[in-house]
Amino acid sequence: MSTTGVSVNGKKAALGAIPPHTTALDWLRDLGMTGAKEGCAEGECGACAIMVARPATTGDPSTEWVAVNACLIPAAGLDGQEVLTAEGLGTPTALHPVQHEMAVRGGSQCGYCTPGFICSMAAEYYRAGRCQPQSSAPRPSGPEHNGHDPNQPGAEADAEHGPNGFDLHAMSGNLCRCTGYRPIKDAAFALGEPSADDAFAARRHQPPPAPVPTRLSFGSAEFIRPADLPSALQLLAERPDAVLVAGSTDWGVEVNIRGSRASLVVAIDRLPELRELSAGADEIRLGAALTLTEIERRLDGEVSLLAEMFPQFASRLIRNGATLGGNLGTGSPIGDAPPALLALEAQLVLASVDGERVVPLEDYFTGYRQSVRAANELIKEVRIPRPLAGLTAFHKIAKRRFDDISSVAVAFALDVSGGVVRRACIGLGGVAATPIRARRAEAALVGEPWSRETARAAADVMAAEGTPLDDHRASADYRAAMLGQAVLKLFAENPLTPSRNGVPA
């Protein structure tokens, strides 16, 4: 066994003899910490939120305080890292500014969700560049926003962004059952800048803790964080039973809700080879282990379809851990990234000890949670070819706007020039056993004038795509109707050739 230990609120704590499936939440609570709490054990409520010191999303060697769900990540994954909880931020007699605003404004009633809110809020409080409203904070999509114009002038203080730059999406993964959220929002929007002597703010200017190779075993179960990609691939080749985790946002649910216990968990979230991002002339390469938050901030709106999708993808707490590799690796038909990546005609780089191969995403899924990925392969990278389509939109149908699972997801990537649809790629989620392309609807659009009649005709075709089912999220009839409506809505919101974001018309 080789572990380093974890810094918790500035004090070093040994991981101890724990089973590898032990969550960070249970581990912290077994240390006697009471701030992080279990509300749902599946990353939906945020009562367990903590902060971890992570590499800055700006790409420079500084540190960011990143809020994550402690219920989902394995404690062993924190080895060598720094954790900050509500207890570490302040004390009842010396409240942190975030704690003070929440306390005096009635931001807590029963108080059970509160430490989690505090962590999400503090992470946003410390977000570099928060107070400059024209930062990379994604703009919301909605009737007033077409999604492909993420930095509209004058949009800095809208319903979801405070005058202090605070992005309400920072708390999209925190549920409160008591307050109705108004005082929490007021507290968030009242925050100023960290003071000059704020130690947590100062910590940002130092490098983040480096990932440390970890090997933890308990009985016959093991957790391994390999030092580099070759050793990860070697491990994968030798151990077909290995479960790969990055953000563990899916595996954590398996552990907590379904009682899954793996004989070997391999953490790949900090492998440098999986964390590269480049935007070249021919394609954009996204490392499979970059978190969605990192991609969102580093792309800064460059891929408009993704910029519109990210804020609708789960919650900030999840996006701070979740990766494209994970979302594609689990192969869920209702993940939100696959429809968008299908519409972008993305390709995957699969790596194994035998080398690498490139697979079009469209050929990747083979059935319900099945793919062409072999047991010894991992997803290394996602490639998005250029040129990017000029007219894009991501329509998510769900009961709740923040942090819900799509009943239907539709991603459009169209090129319209001279009033005619030249190219149409449409990715669909939630209407078949896998994410699919809407091939017939695409055919009904390509070569046709971009008109109401075309949209209507394509909508009828689109409504027959896939094989939607009835479940607790939506009826099959509604799902089918929403496919057609998506085309009509796309046209209604973009009746003319889009040109204002500079894409050639």
Added chain:
Amino acid sequence: MSHLSQRPDVAEVGKAIPHESAALHVTGHALYTDDLVFRTKDVLHAWPVQASHPRARITGLDIEPAYAVAGVVRVLTAADVPGTNDAGVKHDEPLFPDEVRFFGHAVCWVLGETLEAARLGAAAVKVDYEPLPSLISVKEAIAAHAFQGAQPTVERGDVTTAIDQSAHVFSGEFEFSGQEHFYLETHCALAHVDEGGQVFVQSSTQHPSETQEIVAHVLGLHSHEVTVQCLRMGGGFGGKEMQPHGFAAIAALGSVLTGRPVRLRLNRTQDLTMTGKRHGFHSQWRVGFDDDGMIQALEATLTADGGWSLDLSEPVLARALCHIDNAYWIPNIRVTGRIAKTNKTSQTAFRGFGGPQGMIVIEDILGRCAPQLGLEPAALRRRNFYRSVDGQDQTTPYGQPVRHPERISAVWDEVHESGEVARRREEIERFNAEHPDTKRGLSVTPVKFGISFNLTAFNQAGALVHVYKDGSVLINHGGTEMGQGLHTKMLQVAATTLGVPLAKVRLAPTRTDKVPNTSATAASSGADLNGGAVKNACEQIRGRLEQVAASGLGVAAADIRFVDGEAQALGRSAPGLSWGEVVRTAYFQRVQLSAAGYYRTEGLHWDSSVMHGSPFKYFAYGAAATEVEVDGFTGAYTTRRVDIVHDVGDSLSPLIDIGQIEGGFVQGAGWLTLEDLRWDESDGPMRGRLSTQAASTYKLPSLSEMPLDFRVTLLERAHEEGAVYGSKAVGEPPLMLAFSVREALREAAAAFGPAGTSVDLASPATPEAVWWALSEARSSHDKGHLAEGKPGARPDQPDPDAPVRVPESEAAQVVVPQLLTEA
């Protein structure tokens, strides 16, 4: 002004202060029951064996394989119960069943050294089931005539004749869903055995006294051998009024059998699949209006989906029947209720306690009928409000005068004015004309909610107040803290009554050995009842200290006032005596410095057998104006603006009260628009399973559902004579302000159709439901069940053989002489 309601000039009540535990909440230092586990040595963990049939006879139970699992210490079964195998007060909830009555029913429990060991042990237990026919939906139960409990009727006037004489008669049906409490803290109990076999249970319970009683009867002990403590709850909302008892009993039983502390904490899935929820209801109705839209008659049958056992279904149903009138005068009325017996979790109390389920029926009727009557829904609502006629307040269908009916129109008119409703209606009309694919709706709805437990006996409370020699004050009362700010208010009441600064007073956790025989902290009555008791205890002590101060200052005791920690003599400018001096002197003079306080609400009477009386001390009023915007492509919507004017009397604690109003409103909006409980009603292998049994599938409001613009005002000049320091209860009533969201969605959906379209809207009005409603409106063919014409469809009538409900508490009612002499 009554003695109870009179406020001194200098008072801690009325100040807008944060929650007393706010600093602990935000730092993670506030302790909840499960936080105590780390501090307790050698704790065992409990895990249930849950059945996967909606109904089945248990033909075999083999627990031996569990003992083969490392770390399993004990399996608890019916054979282990030394007392009564029952977890409820109705004696219809066996703690260990021999027949599974719902999918997820706990058959037995496994105790392990770790939670993992208990979980694996539970998975190893072998249970043989003989599946039996089940009823899942309320409609299946109605068809099978499967009911439980009484089938009461509230009746006034002559419905049949009045319907016959009405100009317009409509009839319809309406079924609406229940709601999961989703308190962030799931059920939790931690039990250990104290000296001499006494049992100490820490429980997340709204009703420690009843938890104590159930634990005692399961263990075969007396109540004085069992103590229950509740530090605080991470939310309750009614879900911890009756449901915690069985879990506490399991923990206590395990502790007695093993001699070790036992922790039972449900995970979210267990909590969702095992504990009761807000009742969904089915309703049938016919209603008559005159040509002016005045309601002439209403006949309705409400069928509550009770689940597998009675639990609190009878009082929930009673409150539903007592609130179908909401704020409206209905001269002729006949409303019958019944409780379906289905193979689901046993539905229970939830904020509003049946009130919302009664009120939604009349609001749905008015929302659907207004277009048919050619009236604006708001106009139809306003003209039917309760009024005073010739100086006489109109009475409710159950015979209680509606005191202060003018406050209904006061809150209504004020919210119209402050919300600029008329101007915004014009704007919305213009907006809707210009936007074929997006429509807005603005709706205003009123709330009238009766305060007090329907059952008169529950309207009593106790408190225990200690003043220590150093002048510090410690208060105990029977109420529990679940986030609603009760403890904050009690601290303010004590400081006000004693005339000391707030910082002098501390509050100790709720324990049954401090204040016995308490009522549940429920029915919004926590501050009314416990506030009365705390005030009473403090007045006893203050009265004694007035004597001490009077002799010190050489004046009459009647002339002593305690203000901000000082005893002052009326009319004297000379310095008085400090609180600390008076207290110290009192001790040396052998004056008692502690007191037990008691309060009971006067003037209540109620007869459940005929559903008649004046069960409520007063009514709380409010009105809300909500504007929504609906996307015609998807049915998705946003709540653009909410204005609320609400009557909390003279607020005890404005920050707390506004928090209750906002939180209640959003929770109500969740019930009505988003939260979607789905049970598997198919005949497949998962029949009866709750499909939405996790936070990922059961969605409660998040920040994205918060109104973009949220303005709450407390009604001014709202002194309430009958309650502590002139305040009114606030916990439940605001939840029902959320009907304005549902009605605004209905109006927005209607705007997709021709003028005067009547829209049927499912509840919850999810985006999908709204989309179907607006699609119907667009195609302007009404597929709803709203039928016009006499005599209308007569609702189902009660079973004459159903039992008559005569609660023990009413049977025991005798005229008790005024035992409590108010100081």
